[in-house]
Structures are given as C-alpha cells and as structure tokens.
Amino acid sequence: AAGVIQSPRHLIKEKRETATLKCYPIPRHDTVYWYQQGPGQDPQFLISFYEKMQSDKGSIPDRFSAQQFSDYHSELNMSSLELGDSALYFCASSLGGRETQYFGPGTRLLVL
Amino acid sequence: GDSVTQMEGPVTLSEEAFLTINCTYTATGYPSLFWYVQYPGEGLQLLLKATKADDKGSNKGFEATYRKETTSFHLEKGSVQVSDSAVYFCALSDRDGATNKLIFGTGTLLAVQP
Numbered sequence: 001a002a003g004v005i006q007s008p009r010h011l012i013k014e015k016r017e018t019a020t021l022k023c024y025p026i027p028r029h030d031t032v033y034w035y036q037q038g039p040g041q042d043p044q045f046l047i048s049f050y051e052k053m054q055s056d057k058g059s060i061p062d063r064f065s066a067q068q069f070s071d072y073h074s075e076l077n078m079s080s081l082e083l084g085d086s087a088l089y090f091c092a093s094s095l096g097g098r099e100t101q102y103f104g105p106g107t108r109l110l111v112l
Numbered sequence: 113g114d115s116v117t118q119m120e121g122p123v124t125l126s127e128e129a130f131l132t133i134n135c136t137y138t139a140t141g142y143p144s145l146f147w148y149v150q151y152p153g154e155g156l157q158l159l160l161k162a163t164k165a166d167d168k169g170s171n172k173g174f175e176a177t178y179r180k181e182t183t184s185f186h187l188e189k190g191s192v193q194v195s196d197s198a199v200y201f202c203a204l205s206d207r208d209g210a211t212n213k214l215i216f217g218t219g220t221l222l223a224v225q226p
Contacts, residue, residue, distance in 0.1 A: 045214065045215070056213055098212050100146075
C-alpha cells in the first residue's frame, strides 16, 4: 500500500539558511500534519491542514511557515535556521481530520 | 492541557519474556488512544489503537485496553522477540480543534536480548 512520502530524507544546512521540506500524503488523504522530534524527544505537533486550509497550530516558530497545495501535498518552509532546529521532521496524513494518522519516514535536518 | 505519561526506559528483557509498558493519560473529553513504534532510524508506525472506553487494540501479539476508570492504556505482549526492540510511544488524540493532533508520551526504549 502507498505510504506517506517525505523529501528530502536528509538535509544539512548552515545557520541562517532556509530549508523546504515536502510531504506527499497517502492518496485520497486530505489532512496533513507536521511534527518535530528533537534528539531523544517525543514528537511535538507543529501544524495541520485540512482540505488545503490551515487547521490547527502547535508549537511552530514564527520563522516556519507551511501550506497545503491543490494536490494535497504540503511543504514546510523554515527560514533563519538555528542550531536548535536540528531534528527529525515527520509528516502524517489522514482521511479526514478526525481519523488515524499515518506517518512518513521523516526528514532529518541538521543545522551546522 | 492533555498529556500522556509513560514509564521510563530503557526496558531490557530476554527473548520470550512478558512485556508491559505503562501509559496513563490526562484529557478532557474522550480521546482516542494509540501506540506507535519507532524502529532505529525509521519513522513512526501505528501499532494499535482504541477509540473508546473498554476497547482493546491488538496487533502483532501486542495488546492494550482503554481503561477510562484508571485513565490508562498499558501495552502488553506475552512473548517478546529480538525484533521487537524499538522505541514505543503512547499517544492520545487531542480533539480540541478541527483536526486530531497527537500528543505523545516521552517514549520507552525496549531492548530484547537473545
């Protein structure tokens, strides 16, 4: 079965640079969620989209923005990167905003 | 706000031992409860879920029962294998919003020795 696709899988950036992470949900899924998992930490909810509209916002820094496109894929844009942004970024998708979330493999971001 | 508390790890067991990982939650309302597993270097995989009180989720020999009276969702397996070594996350769905964002516990590392 098709799963959530995230790209890139690994990314290395310098401080103050920008990064764009992409997420392709499971076909027919209309809801996308972004989570951040720091080293040794539990995943923290950042933001979600339902039917291409921002739905809920968690602990997402103002330097980050995200959107969901007409084909339901989503992009997380991160600017003025800081060392503390180094983490594993997960995207999850669901069919409807109330259903079970299925996670992608994550993008590992390292900020030097 | 809603929260999840998991027993701290690491949990080290011998193959074929019985596993229990404790999970309790605090929530307003009636959340769904989940166990996710993360194998080394990989993403989160849904292991099992329960959506209402007294529901039992099960998968691959793992089980957990949604206990409203004790606000618990303990994970159990009768006989663990080396391949079960991973980090296990208990989570609840926070329904305060249009979408169900997940709130995770801190994760429990399970190491199974041959």
